[in-house]
Amino acid sequence: MGEETGGRSMYLIDGRRVMVSDLLAAGLIKAGAKLRFKRKRVGATFDATVTDNGRIRLEPAGEEFRSPSRAAMVAAGMRAVDGWRAWVVVDEGRLLDAVRQEFLDQTISTAAAATDQPTEDSTRHRIHEYLRQARRRADQQDPERISVRELLKLWGAKDRGDQVSQIEADLANHGLVTSPGFRAVTLDTVVSLTTPRDDPEEPTTAESVDIEDLPATEGDEEGSDLNVRLTVGNLTPLDEVASVSPNSGLEEAITTMLLNDFSQLAVLSGPRTMRGAVTWRSIALAMQQRPDARVADALVHAEVVTYDRDLFEVLPTLQQREFVFVMDESKAVKGIVTTADVAQRYGEMATPYFQVGELDQTLRWILSHALDISTVQKHCSRPVKSFNELGFGDYQRVLEKKDIWEKLGWPLDRQKFIVRLDEIREIRNKVMHFHPDPVSEEAIDMLRNFNSLLHRYRDPA
Known part of the structure; x- marks a missing residue:
């Protein structure tokens, strides 16, 4: 397998997702191998077979797919699922994902022995080892946390330019996603390297599952990295938001706004319970009507949008209200975007x-x-x-x-x-x-x- 696998490794690590056909060519899975996907939550089982050209044939329907995720999605009638962690190789009793990890370990080792470019190989090996350790931590429910800026540095990138597709492929090959999605936040936002949710009925965000999982034609199965959106999360760090409770006095709200040079302030009953907001205008009107007014008397409506929402979709709301609050994947309010931003x-x-x-x-x-x-x-x-x-x-x-x-x-x-x-x-x-x-x-x-x-x-x- 020597030089051929080493060459394939160099290509894979430089930006392509591993496919079942790669596992077949490497001898890590055989044509005719039986696959099984069990949805324990609903008590359903689905069977498939690996064809001689590395596709997955659903049984008994006979539909064939290059992508494990597409095959699992169609078999179960789900909108999205990580097929690599869904399909089990029946004879071996291990997930397709485990076979993929063996393939990566094997090919990176072969490339290291065959390459005459030690610096380049050292970089690939370092990235592979980092992601392998990150996957181990993710499986132990102790995910690696890293800023987007530092994550990009692992690939020698300063921003999310041409190397984004390579980074996404490397993450996907190790069964990892970032939470929140690293495309849709600021460079200084800290993200967690996690695995996709088990048996998801709906993806949490546009980037919470492998992009190959989303509905597309058969020709698009291998995934597409076209993503030129500017999101609201690209404009604000996802961090704790200054706030007051509805029962607070206006003096507390005014002081918080003055100390931080805010024009508006979130009013929360908890990190996920938005009651509204107060602004200088709403405070002035409340105090004019009642000298003893409290925050609850000065509330105005506040829109809350997800961090990966397309900014252009939110512009009409910003034009009307001048601000929106931003929530992360856990639905906690973690940011604010204003017309000034x-x-x-x-x-x-x-x-x-x-x-x-x-x-x-x-x-x-x-x-x-x-x-x-x-x-x-x-x-x-x-x-x-x-x-x-x-x-x-x-x-x-x-x-x-x-x-x-x-x-x-x-x-x-x-x-x-x-x-x-x-x-x-x-x-x-x-x-x-x-x-x-x-x-x-x-x-x-x-x-x-x-x-x-x-x-x-x-x-x-």
Whole structure:
């Protein structure tokens, strides 16, 4: 199995979910193996067979699926279920998940022995060991807790960009999910690495089960990582929310709001019991009507939404009420999002976008005034008919040419300029490929400084 398994391991660990066909090819399960799924809660049993091409055939219906989760979902008529922890290999008396874990252990070990890139292999092995230990803790009901930022660092990522699908695949291959879902919260939110709920009738959130479990066509069974939503949880940390009880005096509410510079304050009877909110306006009206008014007299309605709710769906409510409270997967109130938060986030998203646009237009203007299009065309990697068709890669290829650089007459170091332009290109790609994490202040400063430099030297000599 040697090199073939090592190569497969390198691919799996780099972003694909393990499939039953992988177990079959590795000899860890045989064609014709009988599988059984028991729903103890309702006393139902479902049988299936592994086909010679690694699919799961339901008995006696004969429907075939690549995904254990899809097969279990259809067999039981459930909306979602973790099929890897549902199906048992009858002859061996162990879950398909256990076979998957053996496959991962085996292939990562083989890859370690075969690879000639020890640094890369060491990283894969470290991630595998971390997730294996996290799975052990999850099975013991003592889940690993880690901030999203630190979780991403394990894969060498600073934000939820291109590596998200790889991270999700690695988690799924170890039978793990994050609670709350790490896509839908802030980078500093602490999440737990857990296993999906046993025998769930409904998923708790969009990310509480493997994405392959959700209804889709047969062609989508292997899963899809398309997720470009901005959620309310991306705007607020899920943490304890300052609050008062309905029986509190207004002095307590006023003091809490003044100390924390709040415009509104949650009114709770318990972490999961929202009574409403008080605002400066509602407090003023209550005190005007009754000098001895208490919090209960100043209550206004407060909307509560789940942390993974699409922000665009909540915007009408925010426009009307100016705030919504946010609850986590346990239904506890853990955050608040205001219109000011939304304005700040859209400002964070718009600033780098406009900075990149200004850079693009300025570089294009500089080249069009210093050169003719025929000079530029021979340095582009594709046919271009006008300066308007140039991109950042074209700017680099053109400006790195010594003779063209000299035509500009800039008293600047060409090599350093090109290095920074390449960094700008990477920022540009991040800005244009949307994901929920804002561009860093360092990157925005880099854009601003580069724009300032171009404005200073943009007139050709």
